[in-house]
Amino acid sequence: MSLLNVRHMARWFVRPFVGQERSYWRAVTACFLAASTFWMLNALNKVYTTRIAYPVVWRYDARKYIPVQPLPPEVAVNVTARGWKLLRKNLKLDVRPAEIVLGRLPGTKFLPGTALRPALMGAMEGMQLNYVLTDTIFVEFDRLVTRRLPLMLSPSADGTALPFLAQFSPESISFRGPSRVVSRLSSPYLVHLPQAPAGSSSGSIRVPIGGPKLVTTDVQDVHIRLQPRPLVNRVVSVMPELHNFPIGQAYTIRPVRMLVEVQSFREDTARLDLAQVRVLLDYGQLHAADSTLQPLLTPTKSPIRGARLLTPVVHVSLTSPKK
Numbered sequence: 001m002s003l004l005n006v007r008h009m010a011r012w013f014v015r016p017f018v019g020q021e022r023s024y025w026r027a028v029t030a031c032f033l034a035a036s037t038f039w040m041l042n043a044l045n046k047v048y049t050t051r052i053a054y055p056v057v058w059r060y061d062a063r064k065y066i067p068v069q070p071l072p073p074e075v076a077v078n079v080t081a082r083g084w085k086l087l088r089k090n091l092k093l094d095v096r097p098a099e100i101v102l103g104r105l106p107g108t109k110f111l112p113g114t115a116l117r118p119a120l121m122g123a124m125e126g127m128q129l130n131y132v133l134t135d136t137i138f139v140e141f142d143r144l145v146t147r148r149l150p151l152m153l154s155p156s157a158d159g160t161a162l163p164f165l166a167q168f169s170p171e172s173i174s175f176r177g178p179s180r181v182v183s184r185l186s187s188p189y190l191v192h193l194p195q196a197p198a199g200s201s202s203g204s205i206r207v208p209i210g211g212p213k214l215v216t217t218d219v220q221d222v223h224i225r226l227q228p229r230p231l232v233n234r235v236v237s238v239m240p241e242l243h244n245f246p247i248g249q250a251y252t253i254r255p256v257r258m259l260v261e262v263q264s265f266r267e268d269t270a271r272l273d274l275a276q277v278r279v280l281l282d283y284g285q286l287h288a289a290d291s292t293l294q295p296l297l298t299p300t301k302s303p304i305r306g307a308r309l310l311t312p313v314v315h316v317s318l319t320s321p322k323k
Helices: 002-015 022-044 083-090 113-123 265-273
Strands: 047-059 065-067 074-082 098-101 110-113 127-132 137-139 140-152 164-169 172-178 189-191 201-207 221-228 232-238 241-242 250-254 256-264 279-282 308-309 314-319
Touching: 002 137, 047 083, 047 189, 074 113, 083 127, 098 113, 110 113, 113 137, 127 164, 140 164, 232 265, 241 256
Parallel strands: 047 098, 140 189, 241 279
Antiparallel strands: 047 074, 065 140, 074 127, 110 137, 140 172, 164 221, 201 221, 232 256, 250 314, 256 308
16 A cells, blocks of 8 residues: 555545634543443443452461461462452452461461362352462471570681670570571570771670571660770790891801781681791891891781780891801
């Protein structure tokens, strides 16, 4: 069809509506609304067979058991009903959910679709249940238990102790949830600081209490008062590393080994890596007047919190090689 023919057709269709008054358009609109209303009423009065998702509620002893996996809020069914009833169901107007009673928990692991039929038929009003489309519903429950645990400040991300002593208020918390989850909680329960307090290492903060999924606590957060904690001192003997000493020249140093005082927290003493405590002797820094060298202590890393060289100077004596 040519473009010209299309234009003639469009003009023929639009011509009756051109130049009409506003009252004409109101009448046309009213006719359309009336026709649509009669069509919808006629359609809603018909009987349909269709698939819908019908709401269900689960009845069990919530004081003793808890679902480990979410229970489905609806089941798929095939029903026959008038359009009015299906419309009310889709709009969730005055729909009574089917009550599914669960017994023999936590041993019950699944429900066949046929077991849901009596509850669905009893809940449906004005609808005929043809069959349940959901073949099997799998459920998983565990015993609901409560366990009270003391609190302790969690160590750093690398496992080292924090430089604080913590006083908790309250000192312990009750955890309530599935037995398999609650029984695995550590005792004492570790509380993580959101960030290291700025400024002084003592102060008071409130920290939210986290927990595993499905586990609730009797308090939402705890009050923590932080105080500086004492360090444990340990003296170690280190063989110094020699740098820039003359090659072929015999010499003696006194003392031979350096004493270094290492500081750490008591929890970290068992995991100290003393190999990182290193002392250097640089011959280029020799004081010619008294033939002494000042030892240099290299920086250390956590869990060592501090290190101090107890050997202030080393005496170096050059000796003539034996002939």
